[in-house]
Amino acid sequence: MRWKNAFIPTMKETPKDAEVISHVLMIRSGMMRKVGAGIYEYLPLGWKVIRKVADIVRQEMNKSLAQEILMPVLSSSELWMETGRWQVYGKELMRLKDRHDHDYVLGPTHEEVITDLVRREVHSYRDLPLCLYQIQTKFRDEVRPRFGVMRGREFLMKDAYSFHSTQEDLESYYQVMAETYKRIFNKCGLDARLVVGHSGAIGGKIAHELMVLADTGESLILNCQNESCGYTATNETAEGTVPKTSTDEAEQPMEKVHTPGKESIEDVAAFLNKKNCQAVKALLYRCDDKLAAVFIRGDREMNPAKLHNLVNALEVEIALPDFLESKKESDVVAGYCGPLGIKPDFLFFDITVKDIKNGIIGANEKDYHHINFNVERDCPDAKFYDLVVQQEGDLCPKCGKPMQTVRGIEVGNIFQLGTKYSKSMNAKFLDTDNKEKYFVMGCYGLGVTRTVAAAIEQNHDDWGIIWPRSIAPYDILIQPLDVKDEKVMEITNTLEKDLIEKGYDVLVDDRDAKPGFKFKDADLIGTPLRVTVSPRSLPDGKIEIKRRCDKKSELINVDSALDKIIEIYNSCP
Ligand code: ATP
Ligand code: MG
Secondary structure, X not given: OEHHHOOOOOOOOOOOOOOOHHHHHHHHOOOEEEEEOOEEEEOHHHHXXXXXXXXXXXXXXXXXXXXXXXXXXXXXXXXXXXXXHHHXXXXXXXXXXXXXXXXXXXXXXXXXXXXXXXXXXOOEHHHXXXXXXXXXXXXXXXXXXXXXXXXXXXXXXXXXXEEEOOHHHHHHHHHHXXXXXXXXXHHOOOOEEXXXXXXHHHOOOOEXXXXXXXXXXOEEEEEEOOOOXXXXXEOOOOOOEOOOOOOOOOOOXXXXXXXXXXXXXXXXXXXXXXXXXXXXXXXXXXXXXEEEEEEEEOXXXXXXXXXXXXXXXXXXXXXXXXXXXXXXXXXXXXXXXXXXXXXXXXXXXXXXXXXXXXXXXXXXXXXXXXXXXXXXHHOOOXXXXXXXXXXXXXXXXXXXXXXXXXXXXXXXXXXXXXXXXXXXXXXXXXXXXXXXXXXXXXXEEEEHHHHHHHHHHHOEEOOEEXXXXXXXXXXXXXXXXXXXXXXXXXXXXXXXXXXXXXXXXXXXXXXXXXXHHHHHHHHXXXXXXXXXXXXXXXXXXXXXXXXXXXOOOEEEEOOOHHHHHHHHHHOOO
């Protein structure tokens, strides 16, 4: 391809709304353009990279006996009502009506659609296991579309679904998928880690996430410092032990104190001359139609995902005033809530409350708290749960060593769904014992466009992208520095022809522009190898080659250039 004929609209300016480097570079290098919030057009360079990632995904999925299909983007609301996700999915679900006033969904994921397909078409254990996948545009009305294609409202996803006759079979295929995912990201030149993940609204219990480590990642990961232990989990799922802060002071009698207007932990602790960790924080959550009061050490955060698992509700959210009003008989007073004398539907203590000596609690009365609360003395029937968000310095649940936090981008995830969808949609097969059983399911998502962005987060410098060979839009860039120089163009043309014959995808920057301009664009679009044909070195029989990942270039003999170019190209990451 000749640059003059190509549509590669590079630009110098940084787009105003770009907060992360991958977003900046995807726009500046002419890979894509923004159409609306979280909606992009993929231009030739961007689309080439996306297709390369998609092809790697296809190859590896096919090797693992998954078969590619294509489901519709549109699906009828009835399927979503069967599983209850018409309600549960909330505002993220893009809904629309057809001319007959029938409700439809623009697919954010396809569990409902595929379970419907399989219940219609698959009837016997003989047809199992079965894994089907598709690579398709997904729609999600994200609250905050941002970071370019990292969190779009329209994005490309590979979603796979597997169907099994037993849990054991699902578990063994789940391992196959974990390995498949590792190979995919490895082939894309990414350093991705498999971490224990949270299954959220999608259901099931066991889940892992594939994380690309990057400071700009939205996910927080806890890693055990002890490398031989290797425990790693997202902060939504991580378990562990919170180091104690309590002292050996003697237990004092509990006392009610006037704390006018001191509703927050910070305010009340400061007012009573205590630290935040000496107060018991109350959190009020709505779990479907039930009220949960959760108590936790004042300096720590509660993890809604852990609460979600504990209460087994469809929706878990902070309780809003209207909901609290409807639960008036529980005697909970927001801002002054304490564990004594209240009657919520659930009352949970996080394990950290045990650590508080002579602590502060709300008195369930406006403007009052109790001091000198000691949970085991004052609530002898209390049960303790792990409800805390783990943080840096907490102790590993496996080996007890401190954990560290790093940031990551979730590029894919795998779930053991079990029978969640097959049960709610009544999808059954006939087993060997002639009995009808529900399919045991797994699902495996991978963000194709997000993977492209993650690849740039991990592979760039101040000047632009440094593509790994496997997903680069072009393999080799040839730059004739003077397009009017006949000799320069003759060498350029020959190299281009020879390299194309050898199977390389070559871009020739044939624009009549200043060398500095061409070098800048070359660095920006980041092809793994650059070959510069300059009227300065050519009289000495030399051309210059430079790997994008290196700082220095090398002069090579033009006579033996082809072999050398191929050799150096093959040494690119
Ligand atoms: P997140 O926690 O980032 O919102 P998710 O748990 O909603 O992700 P899934 O529903 O499992 O993600 O989707 C599978 C994959 O699709 C994710 O691992 C991610 O790579 C990608 N993905 C999810 N949401 C988006 C989005 N808004 N834009 C781009 N890619 C996305
Ligand atoms: Mg999401």
